[in-house]
Amino acid sequence: MKTSTTLCAVLLACATLNANASLISVQTGQRSTGSQSSAEAYRSVVESDLKNTGPGYGSATLDSYDNVRSSWSLGAYSDFAWKSTIDFGVTAAQAGNWDFRAGVDFDYGSALFIDGQAVDFKSNNMWWSGSYANASQILQASFNLGVGNHTLTIYGIEGCCDGAVQTQFKYGSQQFASFTKADGLDRVSDVPEPATLASLTLGLGLIAGLRRRRNKRN
Numbered sequence: 001m002k003t004s005t006t007l008c009a010v011l012l013a014c015a016t017l018n019a020n021a022s023l024i025s026v027q028t029g030q031r032s033t034g035s036q037s038s039a040e041a042y043r044s045v046v047e048s049d050l051k052n053t054g055p056g057y058g059s060a061t062l063d064s065y066d067n068v069r070s071s072w073s074l075g076a077y078s079d080f081a082w083k084s085t086i087d088f089g090v091t092a093a094q095a096g097n098w099d100f101r102a103g104v105d106f107d108y109g110s111a112l113f114i115d116g117q118a119v120d121f122k123s124n125n126m127w128w129s130g131s132y133a134n135a136s137q138i139l140q141a142s143f144n145l146g147v148g149n150h151t152l153t154i155y156g157i158e159g160c161c162d163g164a165v166q167t168q169f170k171y172g173s174q175q176f177a178s179f180t181k182a183d184g185l186d187r188v189s190d191v192p193e194p195a196t197l198a199s200l201t202l203g204l205g206l207i208a209g210l211r212r213r214r215n216k217r218n
Contacts, residue, residue, distance in 0.1 A: 022088040022179045024062040028055055028070050028080045028217060031157050033110040039118035043125040044109035046155040049081030056080075065167040066178035070158070078160035088169065088185035090145045097174065098171045102139040103128035105163025112139040113153040119143065126156075127163060145171075149187050152179075176188035198208075 029050040036042045036165040056075035062068060067085065090098075100119075104110045104126050111121035119141035128137040139154065154167065168176040169185075177183065 020205045021181050022086055022096035022183050023187065024065050024086050025059060026062060026073055027059040028057045028074050028076055028082055030057060031079050031081045034157065035123040036109060037123065039111035039121035042109065042121060042155040043113065046081040046083050046157065050083060054102055057103050064178060064180040068168060069164055071162045077162045078158065080158050082156040082158060084154045087149065087177050087187060089149050089187040090147055092147050094171055095147050096143060096171060098145050098161035098169060100141050100152060100169050101132055101176065102154055102167040103132060104139060104150060104156055104165050105160035110139055110154060112141060114143050115150055143198050170188045
């Protein structure tokens with residue numbers, strides 16, 4: 001009976017470890033061009049420029065998408081192509097209409113995609129400066145999201161100079177909040193992550209040890 005109780009506790013702990021909040025990542029490369037005429041064009045150009053790597057360019061995982069700068073995360077202060085990706089999950093209680101907004105700082109415009117679908121882009125010089133009041137300086141969209149994992153992607157092209165970027169969400173009666181690693185938007189993982197597998201292995205080892213000790217006593 002005690003062994004069964006212990007097994008349940010271990011499995012519950014592993015299940016908890018397998019719950020993940022938003023995963024936020026950013027990539028940069030040296031830019032090769034300027035403003036584009038469509039969201040799809042921004043995606044194509046930036047994806048190509050991400051191959052132009054070197055000192056100051058690369059990729060990083062972020063704890064928060066609040067006041068993010070290329071120069072702080074990767075090094076480049078100017079002339080970079082930007083791609084940020086936010087992978088997040090939606091539960092049954094969260095499903096429905098979601099609102100997204102991104103305050104960006106890109107001289108040659110930017111584009112917003114949700115689950116690979118273009119939802120907004122601007123080709124003008126974008127400098128939101130911490131205010132969402134001017135629609136020409138931000139990216140925004142409303143989107144109906146079902147239960148499961150989703151991806152929000154932003155592409156941008158910067159000349160000079162690097163400025164703060166922020167991306168936020170809200171659903172239901174919630175207020176806008178920035179994406180973070182503690183935002184509660186748990187992703188569903190079909191395959192346990194390495195940390196989860198290690199925890200499960202450790203748990204099973206502990207159970208085996210308990211069984212051996214009980215058998216010796218008997």
